[in-house]
Amino acid sequence: MRVLYILSFLTWALFQTNISSSAQTKGILDPLSVSVIKLSDKTHYEITEKVDYFLDPQGILKIQDVSAQGFQSRFQKPTNPYLVDSGEEGVLWIRVTVENQRNRSHEAWFFESWGFDIGKITFFMPEAEGGFSADEAGYKLPFPKREIQHKNFNQILNIRPGETQTFFVKIERSYFMGFSFHLRSHQTFIGHTTNEYFLLGIYYGVLLIVLFFTLYLLANQKQAIYAYFAFFLLTCIWYSLARDGLGFQYIWPNFPELNVLTKRLFTQLLLVFSTLLFANHFVQKLKYSRLVNQATWGAIVLIIMLTLNQEYGYKIEDLLMLLTFSLILLVPILLMIRVLITSRQMSWPHAFAMLCMLIALLQSYASEANVTLFENPVINWYFANPVIFAEVVLFSISIFNQLGQLRKKSMLADKELNQVLLEKNKLQSKLNSKLKKKVKKRTEEINALAEELSKKNEQLLLANSQLQKLNQEVVDENISLSLTNKELKEGLEKTIQSMVLMKGFDFNEFKQIFPDKDACCKFLSELKWADGYHCRKCGYNKASISTSYGRRCRNCNYNESATSNTLFHKIKFPIEKAFYMLYLSNRKDVHLTLNELSEVIELRRETCWAFKHKIELAKAKIDFDGEFNGWEILALVELDEQKEG
Known part of the structure; x- marks a missing residue:
């Protein structure tokens, strides 16, 4: 029995040892081909070139594929931060094997990476029962989806003291x-x-303070330089928010689509554009230079074309591209410095600001060409921020210096203006003293004249009163004369018209007396209503004169024309010609044949015959005896065939 117990104990111990060994090497499928990161005496490890990677060009592999035992030999060891030497595109699989040699059981470890436009990064953590759990992050996914709400990509590693774990990252x-x-x-x-x-809070705080102050100056001063500087500040803030991820974390966390606007292509070009525009306007404000303006816009156009070519066209080698960008940027910057020096308006803050501007722009492109200034990747990554910070501060100092110079010029101008005003006031005082004396003397003269004028004015008022009386008498006399003239004029017209009856006028002379229809209708209306008006419809005796001297009854509105109920009713040719024919019919000393009459009054022979026949009918109707003024009687004859108008 004792032997049995001893054998059982040994079997159990061996089994526990195998379980412990299995737990410690969980996730390591082929220890000989794996780069192991050992956590020992330090609390921070930079592991970029201590991981293993595999490039999946088609992006079709899954975690089950890359974590399989037979797949591990396909992972490679990196030689640079790009991992892949050839520049191939595709999905990157990163294998991170960590051995925790520390004995602190309460210590947690974090895996950290950053990249301001990594579309999607997935962390695969080994589970105790086998398999992997996945946590996703990236700029194509909403920010709240991250397990750790941090601008960088962070993941807690479930590794205890004495354990060795293998993690996978899909990028x-x-x-x-x-x-x-x-x-x-x-x-x-x-x-x-x-x-x-x-530090980022201080950085953005200072930029925002400067931006708000610039916008205040823009609203107050309304000068274009503040608009350019505000645009420059906004692009600096946007560029920084894009690189460090704070924009995605705090401004648009639920809209990953907006991260397209923070890509390096857009933000770098915007930074170059705004910086060169502001620097150019700053120089042009101090001293206009057409050459600097052309060089600035030429540099902007060339950089945009080269950047687009680098992104979508024939890719130039990185170092050659960086050198090309440097030469393009140096041309307008050196020309700006030359203009400021020759115009004696160069200041040290502005000189250093332009140097920082060049460094910031070049560092932005150098980071894409794998050119590093420092061994520390954090410093390399954030190097642009302090340079931009210094550039903004120095440009602000330059603007303040310019404002100070303008203020000094303004104060000097005010001083000169005050001196001129003092001299002007002295001169004005002398002139006022002389004017007072002249005014006093002149006032006395005017008072004397006023008294004299007052007396004459009284005399004029008296004369004016007499003139008004005379004027009234003249007005009354004029009214009387006006009435007499009117009567004389009407009598003259009647006399002239009567003379027509007494003398044989030809047609042209006759037309001077009766030149048109209105003259004939007026004469005819006076004949018709010589004894007063009586309406043919209602008998009312008051009417208003209508068109062509007709009468409209004020009681029934019956309208009677001057020609209705007369010999001239509804004639089809000019009434003044009919008047002349009627006039000739009563003249025994004038004999015209129908042809002659037709030629004189320019009417057809048949028309002349018809109206002469009408005259004969009228004579027959009233037994006309050939009186001297008989044509007036004939004119008012109403034939039976006429109808009322």
């Missing part, structure tokens, strides 16, 4: 890019995060 990128992977303990992670957010 879906939009272009060939460098990476920075870190392992941090929770103490280091919290300190690092706190410091990072604190």
